[in-house]
Amino acid sequence: MAEIPTANFPNVETTVLGADEIILNMGPQHPATHGVLRVKLKLDGEKVVGSECIIGYLHRGVEKIAEHRSYQQFAPYVDRMDYVAAVSNGLGYCEAVEKLMGVEAPPRARVIRTILTELQRIASHLLWLGTHALDIGALTPLFYCLREREEILKIFEKYCGARLTTHAFRIGGLQYEAYDELEKDVERFCKDFEQKVNEYEQLLTENRIWVGRTKGIGVISAQDAIDMGATGPIIRASGVKWDIRKAFPYAAYDQYQWEVPTGKNGDTFDRYLVRMEEMRQSRRICLQAIENIPTGPIMARIGKVLKPPPGEVYHSIEAPKGELGYYIVSDGTTQPYRVRIRPPSFINLEAFDKMVRGHLVADVVAIIGTLDIVLGEVDR
């Protein structure tokens, strides 16, 4: 049997132990590893002196599958990567293929896409907040968060019939016209939501235990974050004002007024504040977008069979967790020659070891929570 190559981390050496060190294997079955992340921790007492993330338990070969599906057929597969933000994944893929083909979705489709994607961002952040708080021991926020997320999922359900893996968008625009009450539903949700975010903050932000558990935990400097390619709330909490929606506007983001929230210290508490503020900003975008949804077609004029010209394209969007990029190579047939996905969770997870060193076991779960990883996306 051929030897299976193993990842080698010379500075971790989780196999060589000192006299008072133990290995603690967290996961893949563990209440706080958000799916099937496995973390091997080298502990001195309760202090973490080394760590190693072992991934791949949810590997489905999504990129390989793409090579055997037509462009449209592959679209539902991307929903299964970051399954708590399926709409964002779909948007990234559809826009990448559109870019490859040189078509553009009509304005109406782009605005509706923006609304749904921002709602999805709120939903994803809500789930993050609930589980993160649960990891740190606050049981109650989870249910409040799920209550609001439910409203968003209901909007998705009304729009396209699915709640989780929505497949809401199509290459070239939208399959479905917006239902009649969409604006009203979104407006109602946004009206209530402001108050709800304040409610979560009331439970947590000023709470001494919460602050004690998150301040100064998992610090990552701006330079380190850039070096590791971290994106999304992680890099913004370290003070880098980087948001693809502002840097390379896509969909309809260039039409709206909103801020990119940033933190200072790059610790868990700042990441928490950044995400809370992002939810408020997403709400702002949604409110502006429903003001004026252009009329017109929702689908660009593309053929039934997609045959993009040979070439390659990289397109990225700001998914709730960071930069989600699609690199697609076309050889002129109906199937992509190669699809490579840059998932934000996978690359943000790189920062884990740096964040976790010197902290206690209890902080490990806080750090896994603050990274906001989804294993479907990490393993693909």
Add this chain to the structure above:
Amino acid sequence: MDALVNFFRPHLLPLVYAVVIVALLPLLAGYIVLLERKIMADMQVRLGPMRVGPHGLLQPIADAVKLLIKEDIIPEGADVLIFWLAPLLSVTAAMLAMAALPFGPAFQIADLNIGLLFILGISSMGIFGIVLGGWASNSHYSLLGALRSAAQLVSYETAAGMAVVSGLLLAGTLSTRRIVELQAQQGVWYAFLAPVGFFVYLVASIAETNRAPFDLPEAESELVAGYMTEYSGFRWALYFLAEYTNMVVVGAIAATLFLGGWLRPFSGTRALDFLDYAPSLLMFLLGGYCFYRVPKQPVRVQGGVLAAVGLLCLALAGVLGAVLIPPLADTKAAVHGGFWFLLKVFLYIYVFMWLRFTFPRYRFDQLMRLGWHFLIPVAIVNVMGIGVALVLHWQWHWGLAPALVVTTVATLLVAAFLARVGERRQKPLVGET
């Protein structure tokens, strides 16, 4: 034969009480779990268990049956004897502590002259069950949970002990029954005379029973289930029973020492004697509500069960009300004492639950810092303060109340100072090494 009967006669009643406690406690623990789930559901905008029985009222029984018939797993490499013994130790220690607690003027297994000392000593034994269980499981999670538990319980035992001393100084006796009687004589609960002591005991007892926000030994999101990670089925149920029994025990200690035990609120005030009707009225309303809900049950069986519960409540209301009638007035103290005592214990446990669903969990170093840098010093200063107040009272003939107010204010100042210093001294954990 007569000699034998004579020998057993004084032990007969305590024996009956002991059987009652051992038989009812698991049921009580089960229903405390149900209560907790219901309260949790209420705080979290959901319904909680609703399926087994009306409003989930039979859920504890279903859970118990499930746990009993579960496969019994002993992990490979575990120390079988100790693995087997540890939960028994825990549960025995917790149950033994009930022996000296007065559930009412008439319902007490043994009125020991060293009552409180016995309870504290015995309930500390429970920690052996946790440490041994964690060690015997041969798992890192269990081991870490057991170590945390050992450190936490030892430190918070100190704070709790000191807080208890503050109450003992006021009473001057260790006998639980005598403590309550003294509170009746003095006409004031010790929680009002030693508020700092009561507060310290409240916090320390949460930590002692491994409840959130101090539930580190079994921190679910970190250590899976801490020391009971490898336990399943009935052994696990024993640990659970021990935990909830411990809650009842600390609640009972707090009720006895600080909250006037079986005494009615304002038991000395004749003008408020109408409060005697409260227990009966409360049970009556509860029974009435059950009957009101009966027709709304989706299944007829559930309605029947709910009606039975309503009848039980009405029967209790009848008993609680009947003892108010003059011919039965002798038993009033016994029956109502039990009611008030249990009510106080449950309110105390309710505070536990309320805190659990509100706060995130402390980290281990924060927990220890809170214990050693704040609670224990405050408890010691509080004991000294009460000592000074008593000297002022006895030697210098101050009134007890003004003396205690002065020393309590002084204690609070010290506590504020300690909190400030602790905040400044709090060093951030290193992020990188």
